[in-house]
Amino acid sequence: MNSVVLLDAAVVTRCRRRVHLEHDPGAADAPRAALDATTQRRIADTAAHRRSVADRLAEHHGADWVEVPPELPAEQRRAATLALLVQGVPFVWGGLLPADPSGGRRGGAELLVRHRGGYLPVIVVRHKVTDPGSGARTSPLTQPVLAAARTDPQRKVRPQSRDQMRLAHTLRLLQAAGLATGGRAVGGVIGLEADVVVWYDLDSPTWSGGHTAMVEYDARFADRLAVARAAATGGQPLAQPSRVTECRSCPWWPTCGPALRASRDVSMVLRGVEDTRALRAAGVCTVDALAALDPVGYPAAPMVGMSFRDAVWLARAWQRDLALVRRHRRIVMRRADVEVDVDMESFDEAGAYLWGCLLSGSDIGMPGGYRAFATWEPVPTPDEARSFAAFWSWLTDVRSRAAERGLSLAAYCYNEQAENRWMLSSVERFAGAPGIPTAAAVREFISSEAWVDLYGVVDAEFLCPRGKGLKTIAPAAAGFSWHDPEAGGENSMRWYFDAVGLGGGEPDLAQRARLLTYNADDVRATHALRLWMSSERVNDVPYAGDL
Numbered sequence: 001m002n003s004v005v006l007l008d009a010a011v012v013t014r015c016r017r018r019v020h021l022e023h024d025p026g027a028a029d030a031p032r033a034a035l036d037a038t039t040q041r042r043i044a045d046t047a048a049h050r051r052s053v054a055d056r057l058a059e060h061h062g063a064d065w066v067e068v069p070p071e072l073p074a075e076q077r078r079a080a081t082l083a084l085l086v087q088g089v090p091f092v093w094g095g096l097l098p099a100d101p102s103g104g105r106r107g108g109a110e111l112l113v114r115h116r117g118g119y120l121p122v123i124v125v126r127h128k129v130t131d132p133g134s135g136a137r138t139s140p141l142t143q144p145v146l147a148a149a150r151t152d153p154q155r156k157v158r159p160q161s162r163d164q165m166r167l168a169h170t171l172r173l174l175q176a177a178g179l180a181t182g183g184r185a186v187g188g189v190i191g192l193e194a195d196v197v198v199w200y201d202l203d204s205p206t207w208s209g210g211h212t213a214m215v216e217y218d219a220r221f222a223d224r225l226a227v228a229r230a231a232a233t234g235g236q237p238l239a240q241p242s243r244v245t246e247c248r249s250c251p252w253w254p255t256c257g258p259a260l261r262a263s264r265d266v267s268m269v270l271r272g273v274e275d276t277r278a279l280r281a282a283g284v285c286t287v288d289a290l291a292a293l294d295p296v297g298y299p300a301a302p303m304v305g306m307s308f309r310d311a312v313w314l315a316r317a318w319q320r321d322l323a324l325v326r327r328h329r330r331i332v333m334r335r336a337d338v339e340v341d342v343d344m345e346s347f348d349e350a351g352a353y354l355w356g357c358l359l360s361g362s363d364i365g366m367p368g369g370y371r372a373f374a375t376w377e378p379v380p381t382p383d384e385a386r387s388f389a390a391f392w393s394w395l396t397d398v399r400s401r402a403a404e405r406g407l408s409l410a411a412y413c414y415n416e417q418a419e420n421r422w423m424l425s426s427v428e429r430f431a432g433a434p435g436i437p438t439a440a441a442v443r444e445f446i447s448s449e450a451w452v453d454l455y456g457v458v459d460a461e462f463l464c465p466r467g468k469g470l471k472t473i474a475p476a477a478a479g480f481s482w483h484d485p486e487a488g489g490e491n492s493m494r495w496y497f498d499a500v501g502l503g504g505g506e507p508d509l510a511q512r513a514r515l516l517t518y519n520a521d522d523v524r525a526t527h528a529l530r531l532w533m534s535s536e537r538v539n540d541v542p543y544a545g546d547l
């Protein structure tokens with residue numbers, strides 16, 4: 001019975017309840033969401049990245065390189081892979097290893113590389129795997145073998161636990177099939193940069209507690225296997241739902257969400273698994289139990305994600321179905337004579353294609369209202385430099401005119417991380433192009449008092465049981481609504497795809513207009529929210545200490 005459970009590498013970094021649901025025959029008809037557009041696009045982008053790496057390697061290695069046909073059914077792919085490995089083919093791409101029923105594993109790696117009579121796994125991922133620095137063990141992309149690895153003087157490893165877990169999983173499969181190399185557990189990763197292979201020694205004690213990636217993997221895998229086997233055989237469930245970050249993108253949320261709400265589970269108001277675990281261990285399992293505690297008394301459990309007082313206040317706000325409550329009796333919102341609301345739109349990692357700005361306040365001899373600085377050439381494109389330079393030049397002009405008139409200025413965005421990241425990335429990527437500022441100029445601006453992160457202000461002033469996203473807070477607090485009923489980050493990606501004709505079709509001008517309306521509404525939302533925060537109306541929101 002147990003042997004029917006075969007788990008992929010992904011289970012070791014996945015929610016335990018999800019592993020349960022995916023193996024519980026009773027959950028086969030439970031509600032599940034379809035893959036969201038962002039996830040679908042990421043899957044497609046990763047496949048394209050892998051294809052491009054494969055093509056480059058195949059061209060370089062000729063007859064030493066064999067690809068297992070991806071269109072074959074899984075069983076045939078396994079058989080074909082095994083035959084190639086037994087023959088000793090130096091590089092096998094797209095291999096699926098023989099399943100390991102007793103170990104409960106299945107899987108493969110993008111590349112299997114012959115090494116000392118056995119094979120090492122090399123996986124290809126679409127995220128960064130190194131940072132500037134030194135000390136990583138790397139080999140050139142065209143020599144993806146451990147024998148060519150050197151200590152890299154220009155790169156240090158950006159440790160990616162998920163990659164290490166996948167390599168460990170593949171190594172255990174190779175070992176089970178008698179195809180592993182003896183000696184230390186080693187595997188390689190080709191990242192987004194796709195310029196080198198980064199080699200991990202998975203037997204190094206680099207994990208917290210001084211243990212190795214292999215030890216970590218074995219412990220996690222044994223746990224997930226027990227969860228899956230219990231679910232598959234109708235045993236006592238070993239994992240219960242608990243709200244975690246992964247829930248946001250998990251297909252099982254339509255099943256877990258209502259269950260958690262119905263049981264008034266304490267995780268509904270907490271941030272992070274540690275706090276949930278600590279409170280449960282202290283016997284505080286529901287929102288109501290948490291709300292009944294004294295917020296300024298001795299904490300029921302040590303908290304790391306938020307203060308104990310905030311947790312109790314959040315629980316009380318959740319009980320009353322409030323979208324937000326005040327942390328302080330008096331709300332502080334910084335205002336200025338001249339104000340600019342800024343919102344940037346980017347397309348994944350490819351580029352920032354639109355900077356939208358809403359100018360308001362005292363007259364500085366420039367037209368007020370909304371304006372957009374955009375490129376409609378598909379990103380990545382050098383035309384992004386032009387639109388960013390135009391945005392920066394306009395913002396600099398606004399700042400100069402305000403300063404010349406002795407007027408104070410504030411520019412607002414909602415969650416500065418994205419805007420800051422793309423401003424800094426733009427000056428780096430387009431250095432020397434006309435109108436591109438220096439990195440120092442951008443740093444000076446984003447670290448100045450004039451640049452205000454409204455998300456940070458909301459975080460400091462309110463507790464928000466339903467989340468602090470602009471789409472949640474601006475309607476609930478300031479009564480703001482977006483023109484487009486489908487307005488949202490994920491949909492905007494789809495609109496952008498059509499707006500610039502990424503699928504190969506004609507650019508859809510209606511979708512461009514839709515994106516501009518969406519962006520204009522976003523900056524109007526931050527504008528409305530901060531006006532509301534500096535008005536008397538904000539006092540209609542209950543003060544948490546009064547609940």
Ligand code: SF4
Pocket residue numbers: 015016017018019021240241242243244246247250251252253254256257
């Ligand atoms: S919705 Fe959340 S709790 Fe449920 S399986 Fe997914 S990640 Fe786990």
